[in-house]
Amino acid sequence: MTPSTRFATEPSVSVRDLRISFGAHPVIDSLDLDIGRGEFLVLLGPSGCGKSTLLNAIAGLLDVADGEIWISGRNVTWAEPKDRGIGMVFQSYALYPRMSVRQNLSFGLRVAGLPKAEIGARVEKAAAMLQLEPLLERKPAELSGGQRQRVAIGRALVRKVEVFLFDEPLSNLDAKLRNELRIEIKKLHQQLGNTMVYVTHDQVEAMTLADRIAVMRGGVVQQIAPPQEIYRRPANRFVAGFIGSPA
Ligand code: ADP
Ligand code: MG
Secondary structure: OOHHHHOOOOEEEEEEEEEEEEOOEEEEEEEEEEEEOOOEEEEEOOOOOOHHHHHHHHHOOOOOOEEEEEEOOEEOOOOOHHHOOEEEEOOOOOOOOOOOHHHHHHHHHHHOOOOHHHHHHHHHHHHHHOOOHHHOOOOHHHOOHHHHHHHHHHHHHHOOOOEEEEEOOOOOOOHHHHHHHHHHHHHHHHHHOOEEEEEEOOHHHHHHHOOEEEEEEOOEEEEEEOHHHHHHOOOOHHHHHHHOOOO
């Protein structure tokens, strides 16, 4: 099956005619994007091209005045981040420093009022999937960067969100941890089968993780296609140069 037929049914995330400016400076320029259910979509492009802005708009972390965001068939343009069925993982982990790993994982579920036994079960399961079991009573300061990022992923995992949003989650890690965690994220996607939208400026990450890559420049998607197609048939010189395709 080609990705286009595999994801032909109802999109998981749709962005419709999105325009975002900061002051007079347009950052996202009438952007349309459909992301399939269960697809691993990588947003790839140089620093400053608008990747985080697009991801934040999908997450509901910035106001969208012009355009629409749809998630799982619902128009969420005006919905709170917590009501969008998304979980976001940032470069900087954003863990609660005074809480243990277990408390970091369970906090959102406690706020949501889930029964204690259900919270415990979900935390145990996420900890097992992310190899966090021996670390549950530690504080974030007692973890390595890779372990902290696992906790950040675990917080999305326990909420059973349909869509994971990652913003350069590996950028703060050294090369060895980066490789390990990249493989784990890929495995996680294969196990969960949910939609993942993953921002990076790293071509290797994009090529190894993505079902499709959307290459961005100046707030515009230049090409969206599976990695091999982007590599073999880049849409323009910018894509070819950025991906490192043979000329
Ligand atoms: P990327 O994630 O691809 O590196 P960003 O989406 O963070 O790019 O930023 C795109 C552009 O928008 C950059 O020129 C950045 O300086 C600008 N920008 C991002 N956020 C803000 C903001 N809150 N206020 C003003 N300018 C911003
Ligand atoms: Mg960014």
